[in-house]
Amino acid sequence: MNRLRRASIRTQVLVLALLLVVLVSAVAATTEPFVYGRHDKGVEIGLMAGRIERLVDQYRAARTTAEERVALSLAPHYGFAVEAIGVDQIPVADREEARSGDLAKRARAALETEFANELRHLFDKKSTVTPLAVLVDDQRALLFQLPVFAPSLWFYPAVASGTLKIVIPLIVLAYLSSWLIIRPVARFAAAAELASADDRLEHPFVAEGPSEIRSLAASLNVMRSRILQMAESRTRMLSSISHDLRTPLTRLRMRVERCEPPELQRKMLDDLTVLDSMINESLAFLTNASHKVQSRKVDLSSLLQTIATDFSETGTDVRFSGPRRLKYICKPESMTRAISNLVENASRYATQVDIELEDAGDRGICVRVCDNGPGLSDELKVKVMEPFFKADAARTSGTGGGFGLGLPTAEGMIRKGHGGAMTLRDRKPHGLIIDIILPAVRDTGIGALSTASARAGGPCEISSAD
Known part of the structure; x- marks a missing residue:
């Protein structure tokens, strides 16, 4: 049986067809006298x-x-x-x-x-x-x-005979087909879809089933290894570039701080800050796939409140509303950076930003970042999630710069790092709302985590709490 499972699909189909013929003949020969007999x-x-x-x-x-x-x-x-x-x-x-x-x-x-x-x-x-x-x-x-x-002389025997000779053998054949052919193909397709949807290339494709599937799995594993090698080489190269760039940037900052004209010094420091921010933003996006941090229990309310306070101290009107305490198991550094990217992006085009939090029970954790800016069209809502796309032409109020990686980086951290989903929608009368739905992660008490799938089908309903 193991040899048949590893045979080619053509061989498996031929064997199953021959098995169907043998099975029908055997069933017909053994059941016809009992089905009909004298009731013919x-x-x-x-x-x-x-x-x-x-x-x-x-x-x-x-x-x-x-x-x-x-x-x-x-x-x-x-x-x-x-x-x-x-x-x-x-x-x-x-x-x-x-x-x-x-x-x-x-x-x-x-x-x-x-x-x-x-x-x-x-x-x-x-x-x-x-x-x-x-x-x-x-x-x-x-x-x-x-x-x-009477039907007992012709109809019922015919139905019984057809069921025994055709229906039951076909059911047996369908079960064997699904076991031999369909199940390995379905399992392989599910693994390929998971890798395509979530960029999960850490685990190789399992080479099992028919020879064609094993050959395809081997080819994809070779491609996967090459992609991982390219990603690792890119990360090492970017890390080296980052290290080499920060040294002259530090020297420039030290020299600028000794400049006499205050106005010129302020402009040069602002340019250096933007340049440093661009480097950090690019590295965060390009190294996000390989960044692995262990999850731990944190107070999500305090984390979001801290983000709001930090931005408020820099002159940005950011407000938080939600429960006083909400224990959640996540990657706090990644979560902080994702929410900060969203708030920073919103602060460039709006005068007020709201961070709202709600525990929706089995539906998950809902986080919402709202702004009162000009908003985005439906077409731009899709495009701003693409790397290096900048919607400054549509949201003209405010100033700011970047590579257009803030939203894609935050979305990657939410989706890959926490298994959540992020969607954009309009705010009435104007503005933008970013809904983040995190899966309901619970601490089992024995060091294990249980995760419920997050619903990403529509906006999360969040009500303000004290």
């Missing part, structure tokens, strides 16, 4: 035709009226009704057929009704079979009212 419509038709022929012969041989009545009295025991009629009661066009000598053949033809008529009788118990007229001699004739066979 063909057997009943043969017996009924013989009884009709026997009754006609006995009626033809009768010499008296009493003998005729004795012959006709056998009909109920044979399972049909018969009536003695005159020859003149049979239409002239049908008399030649009624005089036919092969009575058994005519009886079988009359009893073997079409399949449509059989189905009609299955749902309409009042349907009947066309009567059979038989000429006994030149003066006498018999009119047989033939029965309609």
